[in-house]
Amino acid sequence: MEESTGSSVRSHCVGSTAVIYASDYLNKLSGEKIERECKRQLDFGCRALVIDFGNTELVNSIGISILLGIIDIAEKNGAQVVFSDVNQQTVELFEMLGLTRHVVLASDEREALSTLARLKVSVAVMGS
């Protein structure tokens, strides 16, 4: 079920994956809301985060810093991070700055969820 938290970030859970929707401009204000929501989902036991950029036109430098922080927190919690539906300009920015070394990009939410499912399977196979 999709929910809008007090911080006005839309999110919903698919199994142990949280899907969080970024707003049109990822700056300090909206970035901190996403960061809080990601932390909340991880605290609730989510093992993967999908941040959907379908509505996002622009990401500024504070937004980048906050995304790096989210990646850090996710890594510390043993969670995967996938960015979905990122526009071309933002993809180029993520590549230029090296964020794509730490996250998987997916064309949309569905692909993000299936990517995570594949990753889980491969981790499980490696574990066995």
Add this chain to the structure above:
Amino acid sequence: MEPTTQKLIYNFAALADLGEEIANTGDFTEMVRTSLHLLLGTLAIRRGAVVECLPDENQSRCLAIWGLDSGFDSEFTLDPKSRDEFLTLGILALKQDYAPVSLSTFIDRYNTRLLEQGLELVVPMIVRSQLTGLVLLGGKASGQPFVDEDYAIIRAMVRHIGVGIHGRRLLTQVEQRAAENRRLYEDLRAIYRDTVCAFAAAIDIKDKYTQGHSDRVGKYSEVIARELGWPDEEIEGIAIAGYLHDVGKLVVERDIINAPYAIDAKASTELNRHPNAGYEILSPIHHPYADIPLMAKHHHERFDGRGYPDGLEGDQIPLGARIVTLADSFDAMTTDRPYKTRRPFADVIEDLRRNTGKQFDPEVVIAFARALLRELTGEVKERRIMKILGKNYVDPELAVPLVRNLIVELESAKHSAAAIGN
């Protein structure tokens, strides 16, 4: 878009955001935290800290931390040698093989611990040849080493942050000094007020029949000035003028002041010296309020020009003096004197009515009557005039119509005069 162009635009936007943040006079800690975010985000650096170095203090503390473990030391000890070295260094890599000079004691002490936290660079913030602080930075998310272009951006942004911290520090110092000056000023004012009150008490002690007169005149004057809409500062001034209006009596012989009968012409001339004497006493003093000596000098002038010492009339008499005149006379009529007991309240109101425009300024009488009426009707809680007059002197039931009629009559006379004037 060419990657280089895109990067330039991105860096430019980040610098613009940083400039805006530095100029922001809001929360200081938030300003530093946001500035650190901006710097880290510009080069996609995963962790960092801003350390403040206070002048003449070895202890330095982190103002903002991002991406570092909770166990990270937020305080550093910077010995003078390290300070000097930082002042001479630009960007300093923590790894030994990058260090351009022999490593400072700071690096010796913290190198391993900082490296364990993933920090790679120490960037001194130098503003006006002083070490304002340090920025500690981790590696880039791309995993690539820093290049000259990165260093240039880091230097520019760190300089901005340094200026922001330095500026805020100066502002804090100015605010502290301003607060200290305000405190000193308040202390001085308190000392001045206490001195004035002591002085007023000395005047009244000389005149044993009118003890407390100066204090009461000060209070009545304050009430009238407030009713006339004076600002607080000037109200305080008129109260002081009230306390000091009779200071000239200090030079008048005690026997004349305390004569238990109406004094003769010679003694009266002697007594009438006191306004000028008061002016002479008060003039050399630098009062924090305007015209206090003049108010003392002219508190026996009359609105019709028949007063003393200068025979001024109407607006020639300073308004403050016109207020003190009424306050002085009202107190004289409502307190016992050596040669007569105080007059009934109705007589006093009648005296005010008869002497308005002659001895008293109509505007001042109207203001006083309004303040009095407000107290009599209970419109105001603080009954300053009634408190001075005492419990059994005024019967509100009888007094209210008297005072109300006085106001109506004086207002009406004022309007008639204005109509004739037009």
